[in-house]
Each structure stands twice: as structure tokens, then as C-alpha cells.
Amino acid sequence: MSVSVNEDGNNVPQLKRFLTDVQDGMVSKTIWIRTEVGDNQEAKREIKVFDDNDVFATPKPERLITRILTLASKDGDIVLDSFLGSGTTTAVAHKMGRKYIGIEMGEHAYTHVHKRMKAVVDGTYQGGISRAVNWQGGGGFKFYELAPSFISIDEFGNQVIDVYYNDIKLIRAMCKLMNYTFSPSPGEYWKHGKGQLNSSIYVTTQMLSVAMVQQILSHLRANETLLICPKKYEPGCERVDSRITVRKIPQSVLKACQFGKKEYLLPIKERTMEEIDEEE
Ligand SMILES: C[S@@+](CC[C@H](N)C(=O)[O-])C[C@H]1O[C@@H](n2cnc3c(N)ncnc32)[C@H](O)[C@@H]1O
Missing domain, CATH: 3.40.50.150 (Vaccinia Virus protein VP39)
Known part of the structure; x- marks a missing residue:
């Protein structure tokens, strides 16, 4: 039993019970009835x-x-x-x-x-507490699905892009992971997404050659930069021009991800409702 006296003198005695004394359980102090x-x-x-x-x-x-x-x-x-x-x-x-x-x-x-x-x-569901709170509908919600892991391990122990990702899913995923907005250009096949300051991203599952990079470069305006993410590339592609960066997938994805940390800071942008509507 513990009793302490405060200035008002209106304390009540309290029974202090230790965990070791209450192994048979405690009687509930509140009851919420049906x-x-x-x-x-x-x-x-x-x-x-x-x-x-x-x-x-x-x-x-x-x-x-x-x-x-x-x-x-x-x-x-x-x-x-x-x-x-x-x-x-x-x-x-x-x-x-x-x-x-x-x-x-x-x-x-x-x-x-x-x-x-x-x-x-x-407002069409009038069950539950709807009537009690005079619920008439309104507001909105976003419904997301988690995609499977982008990288999986093949039978030889290599890190490979998961088979779930067909071309379009791969491009979307790469745009998101590299912080670009998925927005394929109707005229320029090598623009799959927009980034900051006139930067674009091009994702390709083809073997990228120096000739392909040079061909794209001939269309790139002076103030534009381009990130190319191929599955494989010929040596030299990354040195064609300083405005073009080449990052192989999945290595680029692995670099963008963080493992074994308490806080993950993947640069994924919050999409606006307009962007979500557009994508859907
Ligand atoms: C007891 S039910 C929840 C009931 C809920 N409170 C209701 O009123 O409908 C537990 C739910 O947790 C889900 N669940 C279990 N493990 C989960 C996980 N790792 N991630 C997400 N959901 C999980 C189960 O599928 C199940 O629907």
C-alpha cells in the first residue's frame, strides 16, 4: 500500500502490485459493453x-x-x-x-x-457509424499496390531484373527510382521521362552501342542532358559527350537503393493527383 499526502490532502491510498504478484492476471478495470x-x-x-x-x-x-x-x-x-x-x-x-x-x-x-x-x-455506404455521424460522403483516398522486388537473383546467383517487369513496367520503375516523371515523348523515342532542368531519361533493354549514343546526341539540344539506362552497353558509350550519362540497370538501381539502414531515403517523389490520373 502506498500513500502520499499532497497539499490539498485529498489523496487516496493506492495498492502497489508488482508483476511477480499478478501472474494469474489482473481484473480488467474497464468494460466496454456491446x-x-x-x-x-x-x-x-x-x-x-x-x-x-x-x-x-x-x-x-x-x-x-x-x-x-x-x-x-x-x-x-x-x-x-x-x-x-x-x-x-x-x-x-x-x-x-x-x-x-x-x-x-x-x-x-x-x-x-x-x-x-x-x-x-x-456516401453510398450507410452502414456502421454513417447514420450516427450523418455521413454524406466526401473526401478521397489513394490506393497503392506494392510492386514485386525490382531485382531478383537468378539461378547463377546474379542480380537480375525481376521477370514481372516487362518493358513498360521497367521504364516506369526506372523513372521512379531515378527520380524522373514518366512521360514518354511521342516524337523522340529516347525520351521516356522528364527530370529537372531539361534532363530526360531513356531506358532500354537493348545492347547500347557508341553509334546509338552518337545518333541520339545529334538530336540533343545544347541545354539538354540525358540519362541512358541500358541493360548492357559497349565500352565508350559513357564517354561520348558530357551531357549524356550512362548507368547500367540493375547496378544503377542498386546504387539508388539503401540496404541495412534504419531510415531509407529513396528519392521517390510524391505524385500529384493529376500525375496519378494521367498514369492510370
Ligand atoms: C485480425 S485481421 C484485422 C481485422 C481488422 N481490424 C478488421 O476490423 O477488419 C488481421 C489482418 O492482417 C493482415 N496481415 C497479416 N500480416 C500482414 C502483413 N505482414 N502485412 C499486411 N497485412 C497483414 C491479414 O491479412 C488480416 O487481414
Whole structure:
């Protein structure tokens, strides 16, 4: 038992218990009852509307998440749920005016979460806490998919570009990794993306020759620079002109990536909504 006396003299005695004394567990100090925060049946009803055949096994009711977010966050805070499941956290966070990040690796990212979030934004989903908060829709969200690893190891132990990456995916990935905006020029085949200060990027799976570089150089304006990323290149390509830099893939990618660090600083730009719309 510990008692200390403060100036007001209104302290109450507190029982101090050590972990070694409470190995049989502790009696819960709070109880959240189903009439206030819902239960599993309620959660299943809420999520059933998105996929009646495949009802998610362990959903939480929106009322429960509402209480947690009310206690643990305020307007504009960022809520992270890295095991998103059926998307209850992001749906509730959206309706409560929080920002949020949800991560999910299962198929239900498409079958439940994406559908649910779209319906929340459109205002067509009136389940969960929608009626209680008079939810009418609004706002938006971005839905990203992680691509497979860019580099994989082949049967000889070499680092190679993963087979997932066909030509167009390879160009897009290289633009992103080298910090260029994917924007193929209709007239100049060697311009796949735009960088800063009149710089462009050209990604090719062909063997790059000195003659090819010279041919491109004849079209390059005096104030332009070009980064060429070929899979292989002939010696001498990198010395044709100071405005042209040659970086072999995947070596250039490996250099742009950081391994074994606590913070990864890959230079990936935040895309604007216009850029996302354009790409999609
Ligand atoms: C118990 S469920 C979450 C339920 C969720 N709170 C709801 O109300 O719908 C856990 C989820 O975490 C996902 N998961 C497990 N490991 C993961 C990982 N490494 N990355 C992303 N999601 C993961 C599972 O696919 C599963 O959907």
C-alpha cells in the first residue's frame, strides 16, 4: 500500500502490485459493453454488404473503432492500421475526419477495403457509424499496390531484373527510382521521362552501342542532358559527350537503393493527383 499526502490532502491510498504478484492476471478495470461498442455479429453485418459470399472472418464493429479513435486521436491526426483486414479503421477514420494509412496484404484489400472506402467516399455506404455521424460522403483516398522486388537473383546467383517487369513496367520503375516523371515523348523515342532542368531519361533493354549514343546526341539540344539506362552497353558509350550519362540497370538501381539502414531515403517523389490520373 502506498500513500502520499499532497497539499490539498485529498489523496487516496493506492495498492502497489508488482508483476511477480499478478501472474494469474489482473481484473480488467474497464468494460466496454456491446450495446455501446458493438460486437462481432454487428461487425459481420457491416462488412457483409461488400462481399456476401466471403464474409471477412475477424472484422471489428465501426462503433468499437470509433471509441478507440475518439480516445486515442484528435481531428487531423494520422491513424495507422498495418493489419487493415476489412478496412474498418480507415472507414471510421475517414468519417471522423482523421488522416489514415492502412496496409493489407490479403485479397480483401480489393474485395472489401477498396469497395468499402469507395462507398464511404461516395456516401453510398450507410452502414456502421454513417447514420450516427450523418455521413454524406466526401473526401478521397489513394490506393497503392506494392510492386514485386525490382531485382531478383537468378539461378547463377546474379542480380537480375525481376521477370514481372516487362518493358513498360521497367521504364516506369526506372523513372521512379531515378527520380524522373514518366512521360514518354511521342516524337523522340529516347525520351521516356522528364527530370529537372531539361534532363530526360531513356531506358532500354537493348545492347547500347557508341553509334546509338552518337545518333541520339545529334538530336540533343545544347541545354539538354540525358540519362541512358541500358541493360548492357559497349565500352565508350559513357564517354561520348558530357551531357549524356550512362548507368547500367540493375547496378544503377542498386546504387539508388539503401540496404541495412534504419531510415531509407529513396528519392521517390510524391505524385500529384493529376500525375496519378494521367498514369492510370
Ligand atoms: C485480425 S485481421 C484485422 C481485422 C481488422 N481490424 C478488421 O476490423 O477488419 C488481421 C489482418 O492482417 C493482415 N496481415 C497479416 N500480416 C500482414 C502483413 N505482414 N502485412 C499486411 N497485412 C497483414 C491479414 O491479412 C488480416 O487481414
